[in-house]
Amino acid sequence: MKILIIEDERELAADMVKYLSGEQYRCEVAPDKDSAMERIGMYDYDCILLDLMLPDGSGLSILEALREQGKQDAVIIVSAKNSIEDKVAGLKIGADDYLAKPFHLAELSARIFSVIRRKQFDTANVLQQNELKVDLPARAVTVHDVPVTLTRKEFDLLLLFLGNRNKVISKSALAEHLSGDLADMMDSHDFVYAHVKNLKRKLTEANYGNYLTTVYGAGYKWKA
């Protein structure tokens, strides 16, 4: 799957490429508006990561042009501005998601994962890993065709893991994924631990393949 990263900060773009390339993604980078427009004109992408503050203009105009051309590439706005107005404007013009800088790469990867699946599989969006089936629109999980009841937070955690297979996910990335802005004020590492433990227990009771492992000192990893 192809991803276009429109980002003028080279270091950050390079890190995104490095992280995402481990998955099944092929990444291209456009550091400014012109090169972005050129690439968008030539190719179709599964997902476009769009920085709003580009040296030669606002990223929003790229999004507008893209939608005017009738292209339905998934777009995630990645912005340092973190302003509500931009978020609203972006989603109105047709962005699929919005992520404020600085973000966790794990969070970015999970967002890309769910945006692409939503776009491409629509209602038949069922993810399968051996005995584990996850129906994303219905938010339902089965192991060996036996339903496993997860709380909302546990399901959200599972999505983060599935979007970052074979990656080490730090506790702080998990905390921010679970609490969003509230993680700002929460001492949430114990909270994360409790939820991961519950998720793991429920899946283990249903006899899944023990994909979720603890990486000592660092966090967790979903093996696939």
Added chain:
Amino acid sequence: MRKLLNRPLPYFALYALVLLACSIPVYYLVVDRIWLSELDEHNHIIKHRIESKLSETALNPQELEQMLSIWKVLEPGTTLELTENTIAPKDSLYTITRTTDFGGEMETDRFRGLLSYFEVNGQIYQLRTETNVEEADETLTAIAFVTVLFFVLLLLGFILLNRQISKHVWNPFYDTLQRLATFDLNRNPEIRFEKSDIEEFEQLNSELEKLILRSVSTYRQQKEFIENASHELQTPLAVLRSKLELLLQQEYLSEEQAELIAGISVPLSRVSRINKNLLLLAKIENQQFGDVENVSVLEVVNDSLELLEGHISEKHISVEKHVLEELQVNCNRTLLEMLINNLLVNAVVHSPANATIIIELEKKGFSIANSGKEALAPTKLFERFVRSSQSDQSSGLGLAIAKEICDRYQWSISYAFENGKHVFSIQM
């Protein structure tokens, strides 16, 4: 505190009192002197008239004797007597006080007299002329009374004039004061004072304008600096974080190394948070978040509780909601969400396990209470980077943001420690 204009009034009044009091004896002396000299003149005129009449009529000694006896009986304020002298002595003036009986009523009168001598038919006669003079104490009383009356009038005049002057002359000054009192650096940094035709006030106003202009520009620069600094920090922070995450993905990472990376990412998260909140504060200050709508406070509280649900149940905290009134406010939804989130998160974080959080919605505001051990310092609580707990996660800006949001809508936020509970109340 007294008004400036009232300050000299007692001194003026005292000066007038002393001056008028001193004037009483002076007036008395002057009036008495005039009176006496007038009466002396009068007595002299009488003397001359009698003398000239007597010499004109040229009475013989018998007739004169007869007339004198009639004179004695009538006693018209003058006496005329024959003396043994051969040479007429000099005239003399005197003042005498005499008590007369007016049908049982004793009355003391003062008289001014002239004792004069003249010659008729070769004999020296003594003429005594006396005229009633007002007594000294009566004159004095009258003058004192008039003086007191004038003093009262003077005082009333001072007070009235003072009022008029303060009303008109000091108007621009009070106007300036009023404008300064309502001046808000955050809300409307423009200030214009009313023109005055009084030099001192004009000078005061122009100096104040200069001072305020300088303060406003410094304040603006500082705000811009914070905003720009946090903006500039965003990208390096993002790079730092992504590098750390990539580092975490390295194969054959030892547990020790992984722990080191996690140890870096915790403070890094905090820096990012502080930075984000500083930007947020700047945005609220800059009057962003302009969209205003009618928001139900209860709805926002419920949403926030839902977000916090996991943290609440983890600590076995129970939440009590007392909705006395379904409160609706006109404000920006995001800001109200932020305000309530911050207060609720605060309550959850600082509550011990199994505690109770009480949320009360009233007609004009709401309050959030959670149990605590001891009161916090209420004055510093809402300042930036004042942390009451040792929690490493807190950015120290949560309550500062809450305060900023309240200030923006002129709501009042207050803290109290009541019955072992920290209570944060918002009056809208």
